[in-house]
Amino acid sequence: MFGYYLDLALHSFRRTPVLAGLMTLAIALGIGASITMLAVLHNLSGNPLPGRSDALFHPQVDPRPADLPGAKDEPPDDLSYLDAVNLYQLGVAPRRALMSSNWLPVRKDAQDSPLAMVTDRATTADFFAMFGVPFIYGSAWSAQDDASHAQVVVLSRAMNQQLFGGEDSVGRNLVIATKTFRVAGVVDDWNPQPRFYDLNDGAFGKAEQMYLPFFTWLDLPQDYGYGPMDCWGNDPNAGMHDPKAQQCTWAQFWVQLDTPAQVAGYRAALVQYSAQQHRLGRFQRPPNVRLAGLVDWLDYKRVIPVTVRMQTWIAFGVLLICMVNTVGLMVAKFLRKSGEIGVRRALGASRRMVFLQCLVEAGVVGVAGGLLGLPLAWLGLWMVRQQPVSFAASARFDPSMLGAALALAVLSALAAGVWPALRASRVAPALQVKSL
């Protein structure tokens, strides 16, 4: 029966090409707009480190005063200096990375080589292994280097290209903020999106140009900033001259926990640490800890830009309008077939069969609209990529979106077809046959 209905639908398509074409185009435009935004949304909310994300956790503690006006219940995103160092030394997790960022003046170790400001991430040795950062030359520094405040640096591929023309620069020297650093390694392009490990500067930014050991970095002159520092209280100068100020948070901290037992153990250790700090009088609040997994952390931080969320709503509004448009055209199309339907009914087709026949016709419109909508969505994504926005590079066409586009097209065409099909199936056979 389905095959016959399909034949009828294709036949009706050929007989009223204009009306059918308009319906297809309307569905295609709606699908094109909404699939474009869905693809952007899908890529922006994707997992930045598939395969590793399940084992990565973001510990938070709450060192804020008990009576902070307007404070939320959630603890601060970042750690203060003291908590950062204490949690780093806690040593319960198999791997952990303490980090922050700023920019530093850098030049090659040669007479009169020009100075440039270079963005950096100060972190600890596990960062590279824990996040799976690929190396082209050399390797990460060691935990021993962290402990001894060694002056070593890991460069990004682009930075290595700029400074050393892309050659193996391991062992060469750089002058960073007037101190001499030895190149330990060069990492390949690595910039997971969203940039989960530090969302302070936006979730879809560029990767840093170089990496330094955290504790070595703290020894450098103090005036280049400490990432986006967040201080409470009314003192606007808090932390400006002393990153170790108690009321300022600026360090990010990540741990790797491989088993549920380790997660539970680490959570308990965080509570225990908070209770101990509370007893010492440093924490005024009772233990208020979080240990969010990577994906939960991104959810909590709502990393999807507000313009993308708004445009997604609007794109689905467009799809809705396209559907209303299609309903109107289908009513007209099925009305025109009243005579034909009357004959079918008079020859014994049940209402249900007529209804199904009309739905199949709607489904054919959906498939055609979906097929036409795919290139439109591809065009839409190309447009998004031309935009000077931080997330432009994420607007790629994902093969999984092909299926979604077709399914959405067929679903919306079927939804648009239900009511017109119901109306068509209620055609009184006698009346129609008479008017022939």
Place this chain on the structure above:
Amino acid sequence: MRIHRQIRPILAALRSHRAAVVLLMLEIALTMAVLGNLVFIVYGTIQRSHEPTGVAESEIGLIQSIGVIGQDNPGTVAGNLAAMRAAPGVADAAYGSLPLWWVDHNPLFLDASRQHPALHAYEFQGSQHLNSTLGLRVVQGHDFDDGELPDAMDVYMGKATAPIPALLTESLARRLYPDGSALGRILYDGTHGLRVIGIVDHLRGELTGSAGDDDSLVYEYHVSTQDVGGGFLVRSQPGRLPEALHAAAAALQKANPGHVQNKLYTMAELREGYFRSSLAAGRMLVAIIVILLVVTALGVSGLASFWVQQRRRQIGMRRALGATRGDIRHYFQAENFLIVTGGVLLGVLFAYALNLFLMQRFELPHLPAHYLLVGAVALWLLGQLAVLGPALRASNVPPVVATRSV
């Protein structure tokens, strides 16, 4: 008029196509709701991107110069500024904050106890000549007098003893002192006391579209032998900004070999960068508006051609009974006008509902009524345009059709 007399038969005919007519009106109403709100958002962004900051934008450039700590540097801020002012084409120079680049947004207090912030405002701070470099217009009180400026180090360390002389924008003065008594009053930021010596007309720290953008204050401090890095501002002679900025940058680099000169910007470039992503989002919305208009036009003309085809015999009869081609064309045009009008009336409701939703979810301002009027006119025109083809085809139906059976 003839069209006038056609309205009753049109309404009677529409009643027999109730479903299709209601759907078309619904589509037009939805289009109008989305269209009105999108045009509002896009137009608001464009308007915002042209809003003046209150400084002499076409003559201001910025040199970001960063001191390398621990590196020998003979330069001092006062020396740097003198070298920059001596460069060709430079009218004035200062060190300090610049709108759309970097300016603190701080709580202000009306009394020294600092218990309850009165409001938040942009605090522009910088060296002597900051005000003349920015080109602010003092409309009340007086400009800074170099003799009464506090010392830079006292300000940096929060050790200024007397309240620091400050200029307020008219907007900030009105909000802090609604009775108009701002001049001579003392207010407080987190660290200092500030004495109001004058009022400037406008100075916007950022252009977010909120009324608070224009709540700003300015104070200057006296720099001399310190070596600080940050934003060095250049005010050029009229029309000479590019050469003045480069000349000043070269002079600054020469006076300051220990600094990294990171970037040069003109105010126009800063503004371009500031609005880049909102204007990009606006372009996406324009694309969506175009799609919407196309889809609606397709729907209108699709249904209209269906109706024309369905009524060929009736049209032929009317023609045979003496109706002119114009009469037939007007019939379909009037029919379209009535349907679009119905859709527009419903659309007003939808547009406000959508606006309420967007206001709640995305903190958009209230939709002004004239956007709806523009949307209605656009949809009337679109409807007439879309129906023109089918209406012309209808008017070409020959009278002889009436005499033929199907």
